[in-house]
Amino acid sequence: MSIAASLPIARAQRNLAPLCIAAASFLLLLVSGDSLLHDPDTLWQIKVGQWILDHRTVPWTDLYSLTRQGEVWLSTSWLSQVLFAIADAWGGWTGPVVLTAAAIALAMALLLAFLQRHLDLPYALVFCLLAMTLAAPHLLARPHVLALPVMVAWSGALMAAADRGRAPSFLLLPLMALWANLHGGFVLGLALTGAIGLEALWRAARTRRLALAMQWAAFGLGALAASCCTPYGIDTLLGAARILSLGKSFSVIAEWRPADFSTFSPFAGALLGLLGLALMRGLTLSPPRVLLILGTTWMALTHVRSIETFGVLVPLVLAQPLSGWIRPASEAPRGSRMAPGAPAALAAMAIVLATASATATFAAHHTFEFSTAQTPVAAVDVLAERKAARIFNSYGFGGYLIVRDIRPFVDGRSELYGEKFLMDYFAAEDGRDVSGLLRMLDENRIDATLLTVDSPAAQILDHIKGWKRLYADKIAVVHVRDDQDAAPSK
Structure with missing residues (x-):
């Protein structure tokens, strides 16, 4: 019984x-x-x-x-x-x-x-x-x-x-x-x-x-x-x-x-x-x-x-x-099983309320920040000041340019750009195709570039006639065409 x-x-x-x-x-x-x-x-x-x-x-x-x-x-x-x-x-x-x-x-x-x-x-x-x-x-x-x-x-x-x-x-x-x-x-x-x-x-x-x-x-x-x-x-x-x-x-x-x-x-x-x-x-x-x-x-x-x-x-x-x-395992280790009915419901409610309370407390005293490595704020400010409209950018900067209402050359929507475009772009940006890089810049009438500091393309443009480094920090490097008016470099 x-x-x-x-x-x-x-x-x-x-x-x-x-x-x-x-x-x-x-x-x-x-x-x-x-x-x-x-x-x-x-x-x-x-x-x-x-x-x-x-x-x-x-x-x-x-x-x-x-x-x-x-x-x-x-x-x-x-x-x-x-x-x-x-x-x-x-x-x-x-x-x-x-x-x-x-x-x-x-x-x-x-x-x-x-x-x-x-x-x-x-x-x-x-x-x-x-x-x-x-x-x-x-x-x-x-x-x-x-x-x-x-x-x-x-x-x-x-x-x-x-x-x-x-x-x-x-x-x-x-x-x-x-x-x-x-x-x-x-x-x-x-x-x-x-x-x-x-x-x-x-x-x-x-x-x-x-x-x-x-x-x-x-x-x-x-x-x-x-x-x-x-x-x-x-x-x-x-x-x-x-x-x-x-x-x-x-x-x-x-x-x-x-x-x-x-x-x-x-x-x-x-x-x-x-x-x-x-x-x-x-x-x-x-x-x-x-x-x-x-x-x-x-x-x-x-x-x-x-x-x-x-x-x-x-x-x-x-x-x-x-x-x-x-x-x-024996039934003893299954000790996380709670009694049915009200005790189990109360325990579940306590867990939910404690989690919600901890969340509210932590969020009230902590400010979450997006990765600074993906947000070249100062460099884009320089580009915005110069009213640069046609920018060749590193792949990881595309999202931030979209947020700043600037049209990126490429961004994370890889299915939009397709296989050939991406292969040509990465070969150019990685420095494996210098002629392809220069062709992309000319065919797309690029007036400025926004590249990561370790980008081979950025190093190449330092030595290409018609381009000059305008700005650089720990996140990004900006190059512009030589025929544009210079702006103070930081």
Whole structure:
């Protein structure tokens, strides 16, 4: 009778660990909030969001660049941009920091909740810590971070359905619509639908495979339709395809470069740990799960920005197989389980209120600042004073020029500029094509340059007839044509 009476209580118990890790992650990111403001793309993302709010529509053509003005450009992250713009209007840089930290915290909470379906809390926490560590270099106030909890929820729900040998619920489709409006990475979700569906078919009995395949196919078509529920409709898919068609230019953009193993990194440690796990204990996975891990690993090896995807997907794929491989912990360590009903609700409320109070207190006494390395304020002031209108700039300065209402030669919207333009630009800016640099300056009637202090192009222009260095500081160097009136150099 005692056991029977305890069963409803056990079922009613709720684990507060996801809420705790969300609060801890949020507060940690809040304290180190300036680290989230190190990407120049954040600047133009907010600018585009403000434009969307002002005009009550989304852009279909480029509004900002010097070299691509009027050409087709779809803002596939329009909803994230609007959210960042609202957050910025609400609290300055505090707004984007809080918004970004909240999205990351929610993603970690969801990941832990999915992992706890199969793993005891200590093991689930290790995987969450690994995911956070791998994602850390790419945790920035940008749209892909706002889409991170959606990616975790979508991937976790699909894996849960596959673990049960079922098709996912159509109630998940609004998640895909949300993802498609937040960030162009939704195409990964579409690909995962097919890949994880294979795992469900592998686990199913032969007699059920045809019916299950039809259910997954119907869900996949529904996901494809949901991804088009954006202001751009089916053009959303075309916008995402343009990003994936940049070819060789991926190799010259930092976040799209292949992983570097010349020094030890958390990603290298994760790969070695995964290999050691397979070699020491002979963990056996189904072929579809092996393909999922191999595909995710290949993505991370090819582009460093995919390492965070590796950190999220690999634990989700391994959780169910590991549940029978790792000796289950006794019920005692699951001491984070709270009593059902009012005590659990009060504990959850206390955590939320304490986090909110700490956030308000810290934000009231701390001013978040954007990375000065990406904001050449003084150099742009000099250019504005001279009324320079056609500026050749370093890639990382494009976002700040857009904020200052100056049209950049190039900025972080790589899909707008295309593979050939980017390859030619980086060859010129890196000093690998001096004739190409001079040709770009002449053909585009450039009257000034704004380059980083270590830019090879800046050093070259110091020795090119017809150009002179006008201004330099620790962030940027300004060159102008010799036939312009000189201004005092600092």
